[in-house]
Amino acid sequence: MNKTKKLERRDFLKLGASGLAAGALSASCATVASKQGETTVSPQAAQPPVSAPAAEPAPAKSAKSPRRMLGRTGIQVPIVSMGVMNADNPNLVRAALDGGIFLLDTAHGYQDGRNEEMLGTVLKDRKRDSFVLATKVHLSTLDRKTGLFSKETRGEEIEEKLDISLKRLGLDQVDILHLHNQSAREGALYPPVLKALEKAKRDGKARFLGLSTHKNEPEVIRAAVEAKLYDVVLTSYNFRQDHHLEVQKAVAEAAQAGLGIVAMKTQAGVYWDTAKRSPINMTAALKWALRDPNVHTAIPGFTTFDQLQTDLAVLRDPTLTDDEKRSLEAPKLVGFFCQGCGQCLDPCLAKLPIPDLMRSFMYAHAYRNREAAQALLLELGLPESPCGDCDECPVRCAKGFDVRQRVRDIVRLRGVPREFLG
Amino acid sequence: MSILAMQRGLVALLALSAAASSPTATQGEPGGVPKVSSLFPKIEGWKISDGPTSYTPETLFEFIDGGAESFLHFDFQDLASATYVQDAVRRGDNRKSSRALQGSSSAGAGKVELTVDIYHHRDALRAFGMYTQERPAGTAPLPVGVEGYAGPDYLEFVVGPYYVKLLQSGGKGQSVLRPFADKLAAGLPGTREPPAVLQVFPDRGKRVRAEKLAARDFLGQSFLHDAVAVPYQIAGASFRLFVVEGKDSADVRTMVQRYRALAKAAGAGADAVGPQGSATVKDPLNGEVVLQWKGRWLWGAVDQSCAERQALVDELGRNLSVLDK
Numbered sequence: 001m002n003k004t005k006k007l008e009r010r011d012f013l014k015l016g017a018s019g020l021a022a023g024a025l026s027a028s029c030a031t032v033a034s035k036q037g038e039t040t041v042s043p044q045a046a047q048p049p050v051s052a053p054a055a056e057p058a059p060a061k062s063a064k065s066p067r068r069m070l071g072r073t074g075i076q077v078p079i080v081s082m083g084v085m086n087a088d089n090p091n092l093v094r095a096a097l098d099g100g101i102f103l104l105d106t107a108h109g110y111q112d113g114r115n116e117e118m119l120g121t122v123l124k125d126r127k128r129d130s131f132v133l134a135t136k137v138h139l140s141t142l143d144r145k146t147g148l149f150s151k152e153t154r155g156e157e158i159e160e161k162l163d164i165s166l167k168r169l170g171l172d173q174v175d176i177l178h179l180h181n182q183s184a185r186e187g188a189l190y191p192p193v194l195k196a197l198e199k200a201k202r203d204g205k206a207r208f209l210g211l212s213t214h215k216n217e218p219e220v221i222r223a224a225v226e227a228k229l230y231d232v233v234l235t236s237y238n239f240r241q242d243h244h245l246e247v248q249k250a251v252a253e254a255a256q257a258g259l260g261i262v263a264m265k266t267q268a269g270v271y272w273d274t275a276k277r278s279p280i281n282m283t284a285a286l287k288w289a290l291r292d293p294n295v296h297t298a299i300p301g302f303t304t305f306d307q308l309q310t311d312l313a314v315l316r317d318p319t320l321t322d323d324e325k326r327s328l329e330a331p332k333l334v335g336f337f338c339q340g341c342g343q344c345l346d347p348c349l350a351k352l353p354i355p356d357l358m359r360s361f362m363y364a365h366a367y368r369n370r371e372a373a374q375a376l377l378l379e380l381g382l383p384e385s386p387c388g389d390c391d392e393c394p395v396r397c398a399k400g401f402d403v404r405q406r407v408r409d410i411v412r413l414r415g416v417p418r419e420f421l422g
Numbered sequence: 423m424s425i426l427a428m429q430r431g432l433v434a435l436l437a438l439s440a441a442a443s444s445p446t447a448t449q450g451e452p453g454g455v456p457k458v459s460s461l462f463p464k465i466e467g468w469k470i471s472d473g474p475t476s477y478t479p480e481t482l483f484e485f486i487d488g489g490a491e492s493f494l495h496f497d498f499q500d501l502a503s504a505t506y507v508q509d510a511v512r513r514g515d516n517r518k519s520s521r522a523l524q525g526s527s528s529a530g531a532g533k534v535e536l537t538v539d540i541y542h543h544r545d546a547l548r549a550f551g552m553y554t555q556e557r558p559a560g561t562a563p564l565p566v567g568v569e570g571y572a573g574p575d576y577l578e579f580v581v582g583p584y585y586v587k588l589l590q591s592g593g594k595g596q597s598v599l600r601p602f603a604d605k606l607a608a609g610l611p612g613t614r615e616p617p618a619v620l621q622v623f624p625d626r627g628k629r630v631r632a633e634k635l636a637a638r639d640f641l642g643q644s645f646l647h648d649a650v651a652v653p654y655q656i657a658g659a660s661f662r663l664f665v666v667e668g669k670d671s672a673d674v675r676t677m678v679q680r681y682r683a684l685a686k687a688a689g690a691g692a693d694a695v696g697p698q699g700s701a702t703v704k705d706p707l708n709g710e711v712v713l714q715w716k717g718r719w720l721w722g723a724v725d726q727s728c729a730e731r732q733a734l735v736d737e738l739g740r741n742l743s744v745l746d747k
Contacts, residue, residue, distance in 0.1 A: 086491035092642040110489050112556035181487045303639040381676045
């Protein structure tokens with residue numbers, strides 16, 4: 001990756017601090033045309049897109065980041081947006097907005113409504129045209145197993161829940177209202193539901209309509225096109241989906257038909273394994289989804305400023321490098337996976353947490369995720385010279401790892417500036 | 423012994439005792455913790471019409487979409503969901519639940535259905551933590567389990583490591599939630615006491631029932647875990663007092679060290695961290711954060727400052743020593 005394009009930590013920290021102090025940034029329009037509907041945005045270039053709102057959301061000062069047109073909505077969205085679902089820190093949302101991530105995705109049901117309330121505390125201090133807000137409404141009469149609605153389905157439930165959501169958010173209108181969690185064509189096309197969605201748009205409570213899907217996505221995406229009502233599709237899309245080529249095809253058809261495409265679950269479960277010992281390279285996973293020009297934005301969920309920083313770096317430069325591409329190949333654990341037997345612990349005179357160090361080594365060399373490797377190292381609180389004065393290493397690993405060599409190799413990562421880890 | 427350890431011990435004891443005296447004992451998992459799908463009791467006047475259906479951390483998304491993320495943050499273990507229907511009505515309505523067919527009817531006009539979701543977390547503290555994430559501000563507490571709250575058609579409560587949600591449909595405005603919840607709660611193993619750490623927060627200016635627990639990523643910092651934050655309002659200033667429980671003293675020192683390193687990157691200095699101390703960190707994103715630490719405890723204040731705040735932080739520190747006894 002071109003290091004100069006990555007957002008430096010120091011810049012990010014300054015950005016966040018200024019954002020907190022300044023509150024809302026002023027809105028300014030900015031688009032510069034480029035190929036495949038992608039635009040690079042800077043505050044200096046002001047040219048509102050056709051049918052876009054009067055003023056486009058403002059990117060961070062001095063930031064340049066690509067945007068894509070969200071289908072027929074005409075909204076120029078940042079390629080990386082925020083899945084707010086489990087963030088409960090308003091300052092994190094503020095930092096995201098200040099960093100140029102201005103499309104926020106939540107849902108009526110997240111944290112039983114507390115998620116929308118938290119967003120409301122942030123948005124009340126922002127100009128309405130400085131952010132794009134998407135929420136989702138789930139109908140209680142949807143059978144999750146079949147994706148079908150029961151006869152008791154009341155379209156009014158959409159309006160009732162949307163009204164509550166608007167109140168929590170402190171808004172008169174959401175930009176995108178999604179029908180939550182569709183998994184069957186029939187559900188996505190169920191007339192009473194379509195009628196209610198249409199009413200929400202007609203009443204001015206939603207600017208655009210969408211649906212979300214993370215099961216039978218191709219079928220649902222095609223139904224969204226068929227309905228001729230939805231403007232946006234929010235779909236699972238990641239490199240680990242067995243059927244990702246089918247999703248890709250359906251996404252292309254929908255984009256061709258003018259729908260905006262938002263990708264979710266791009267982080268593909270975050271870990272390779274169920275024991276959560278082997279993190280997926282988040283940067284690479286996000287970039288993989290954004291490689292598809294028909295994906296207009298993605299909504300990774302983040303809860304820490306470090307994760308935000310990672311996503312902001314992708315926002316600035318979504319180029320998937322060869323190294324990152326390789327990191328998305330299923331890892332071959334043989335030769336890297338420490339079984340954690342602990343046989344090494346007693347013999348180590350320096351009492352080092354060797355299994356953790358072997359894990360860090362695995363992150364760096366098997367998963368090519370040096371950020372995760374460094375984060376783990378820093379958590380271990382190791383002495384400056386971990387092997388101390390030991391001339392000979394008494395540790396004999398049950399799996400035959402050369403522990404001393406691996407420790408010496410991996411601990412050097414501690415001093416590497418974060419911006420050089422990508 | 424840590425709060426978490428004490429609570430885990432208590433939960434395990436209660437779980438063992440409940441398992442020994444209930445039909446769930448033979449269905450228990452190793453360690454005496456019953457399978458969550460076995461926790462649906464027979465309740466007079468009610469029958470299970472659907473379920474229980476179980477979900478794991480890998481499949482929770484299928485049940486609650488992106489809302490699953492929050493539960494996973496609180497070490498969600500598994501969930502079982504079942505629908506109860508009133509027995510008398512069910513006898514008069516022999517149709518199998520037919521919600522699977524779009525456009526079909528599943529309930530007669532007077533039919534009352536209760537959907538019961540039991541979320542099982544790693545321990546009582548995390549179950550309560552998830553509950554605090556979803557609890558609306560200003561709702562009246564219900565004495566069900568550790569605590570609960572209710573609306574016209576829902577009731578939610580927590581017992582031990584279980585966070586339980588009831589949703590009623592039908593009944594023409596007559597709520598059956600509370601008596602049902604009482605019976606359900608009585609059969610659930612686990613503590614009925616709120617986390618002990620909540621008791622150490624000073625009462626002056628405290629906003630009651632507004633505390634929030636964070637299992638990880640407290641203040642948006644990946645190195646701060648197992649935190650409780652309580653909002654205060656004094657003399658026009660709004661701030662939060664917080665307590666972070668480290669695994670041990672070294673864990674706490676690492677947290678402080680990393681926080682200082684973050685501040686240093688923003689221009690502040692960073693000194694060596696001893697086993698006990700205090701500091702004010704200029705967190706570039708959360709503003710000024712007051713920190714004090716001793717042993718496995720890290721505590722302090724964030725958000726707006728006022729003269730009273732430091733006194734409360736000091737009092738909080740003194741109160742924390744009670745938990746070490």
